[in-house]
Amino acid sequence: MKSPLLTIVIVNYNSFNLLYKCLLTLSEKSHNLDFDVLVVDNNSTEGDVFDIIKKFKFVQLIRNNKNIGFAAANNMAVKQVSSEYLLLLNNDTALIENSLKIVIEFARKLKGNYIIGCKLLNIDRSHQNSAIKFPGLFRQFAATFYLDKIFFKSKPFNKKYLHLEKEKNPQEIDSVFGAFMFMPRETYNRLNGFDERFFFYYEDIDLCFRLNKLGGKVYYFPGTSVIHFGGGSTNKNLKFEVKNKMISRIQYAQKHFKGIYKFLFVLIEYFGLLFRIPSFFILGIITMDKRFINKSVYMLRLLFFYPRNLFK
Numbered sequence: 001m002k003s004p005l006l007t008i009v010i011v012n013y014n015s016f017n018l019l020y021k022c023l024l025t026l027s028e029k030s031h032n033l034d035f036d037v038l039v040v041d042n043n044s045t046e047g048d049v050f051d052i053i054k055k056f057k058f059v060q061l062i063r064n065n066k067n068i069g070f071a072a073a074n075n076m077a078v079k080q081v082s083s084e085y086l087l088l089l090n091n092d093t094a095l096i097e098n099s100l101k102i103v104i105e106f107a108r109k110l111k112g113n114y115i116i117g118c119k120l121l122n123i124d125r126s127h128q129n130s131a132i133k134f135p136g137l138f139r140q141f142a143a144t145f146y147l148d149k150i151f152f153k154s155k156p157f158n159k160k161y162l163h164l165e166k167e168k169n170p171q172e173i174d175s176v177f178g179a180f181m182f183m184p185r186e187t188y189n190r191l192n193g194f195d196e197r198f199f200f201y202y203e204d205i206d207l208c209f210r211l212n213k214l215g216g217k218v219y220y221f222p223g224t225s226v227i228h229f230g231g232g233s234t235n236k237n238l239k240f241e242v243k244n245k246m247i248s249r250i251q252y253a254q255k256h257f258k259g260i261y262k263f264l265f266v267l268i269e270y271f272g273l274l275f276r277i278p279s280f281f282i283l284g285i286i287t288m289d290k291r292f293i294n295k296s297v298y299m300l301r302l303l304f305f306y307p308r309n310l311f312k
Contacts, residue, residue, distance in 0.1 A: 003082040006035040006100060007185075010091050011073040013042040016052050018092045018229060023056050025095040033101050036060065038077045042067040070178070071194035071203040078188055086188050090179040092229040096121075102224040103182050106170065113187040113216030115208060117176025119225040127165040128228055131173045131220045134209055135159075135252055140265055144272030164220055171220045174212070178204035179228045187216065195255070197310045200240075202248035209256065238291060242298040246273075247307045255311040273303050 008026065012019050019039070026037065037059045041049040043066050053061045062077055074088055085104065103116055120128040133139060139159045142148045148159065161173060181204060191210050194203040208218045246269065253265040277299045284292030 003084075004034045004036045005083060006033070006085040006087060006104065007081045007083040008035060008037045008087045008089050008100075009040065009074055009077040009081070010037060010089050011040045011042060011070050011077075012044065012049060012091045013067060014044045014046045015091050016044070016047055016049065019049070020052050020055075021094050022089070022091050023052070023059060026100075027056060027058070029095040029098050030100045031098060033098070033104075035100060036083075038062060038080065040064065040073040040077050042069075042073055069196065069199040071198050071200075072196040075193040075196060078185070078193055081185055083185060086183055086185045088178060088181040090228065093179055094227040094229070096227060097224060099224040099226055103221065106221055106223060107182065107184075110217075110219075113190060113211060113214060114183060114219060115176060115187065115211060115216070116182040116219045116221050118180050118182075119220075119222045120177070120179060120228040121225050123227060123229060125227075128230075129160050130176065131161050131164060131171075132175050132177065132205065133159050133161070134174045134205065134212075135249070135265075137261060137265055137268070140249075140268050144268050145275060161220070164222070167220070167222055170223070173218055173220045175205045175208035175218060176220060180226055181207075187211070190214070197255075198248055198251060200244045200248065202252045206252060206255070238294055239298050242295055243302060246302055250307050251310065254307075254309045270303065273299050277303070 010019070010022065023037070023039075035058070037056070038061075039049070039053060039059055040062045042064050049063070050061065053059050062080075064073065064076075068076070078086065085107065087100070087103075099118060103118060107114075107116060117130060120130040122128045139148075142151075143159060161171070164171065164173075191207060191214070193207075195206050198206060211218060250266055250269060253262050257265055277296050279296075280292045280299070281296035284290065284294075284296065
């Protein structure tokens, strides 16, 4: 059986409405293109994912009997892929044009190992941050104490690429987000896929960092846009989001930083908790928003937790 030109891998957990919208737009917008889709369901608990999948003939389903995480689920799927190109796509995205064909046309002009991310849009079609700089000590400090929000137009304080919103040409960058990661399948295999020690968050940045060390390139490609609703499987679980973002940041430091640099990076993380715990609690009282108070409580628990170093 002939392999398709492109395989799209979508990891899902419970977000059936978003998954349906994603698959529907893939079906409606991707004309005259040889592709298939692998949906990996990480043991959803709020219904049967097959009720969604059966509506789309181009989709194959992989079921897991437990939630193995975003990285491991993608790796599991890619082992079954034989296409030339690979697109890792979040279930909370929606196509508004034939983005797959447009990205492939751009990819045909490239050589070597690369990853492409497109322009991400909010629901109202406004620009969404679509790329990020690699974590570093100063950027960690600025983000932790909201200096990037106060001095949001200052490049040194910001982990975002401030000029991309108006950029019309492809740009070489540090990292794109896992919402839309297009690459040759051989690039993914050469990197041995995502590092499964990252359960959720930072696996995309880690992959781009390793590609950079390999001599490959990461491109922000504004030639096509995709709506990214954001939060997909995590919107309903604030505790999961707060906990795993912190764990993954520290794990990134454990893997890529050494000595005093790693120590200071982690120290900033915990000083940031001391700053944010009372800040969110007070904000919750003032606004009467329970989410801020809950966030403060979750951070308080993390103050006494340090993730085991899996990278020794």
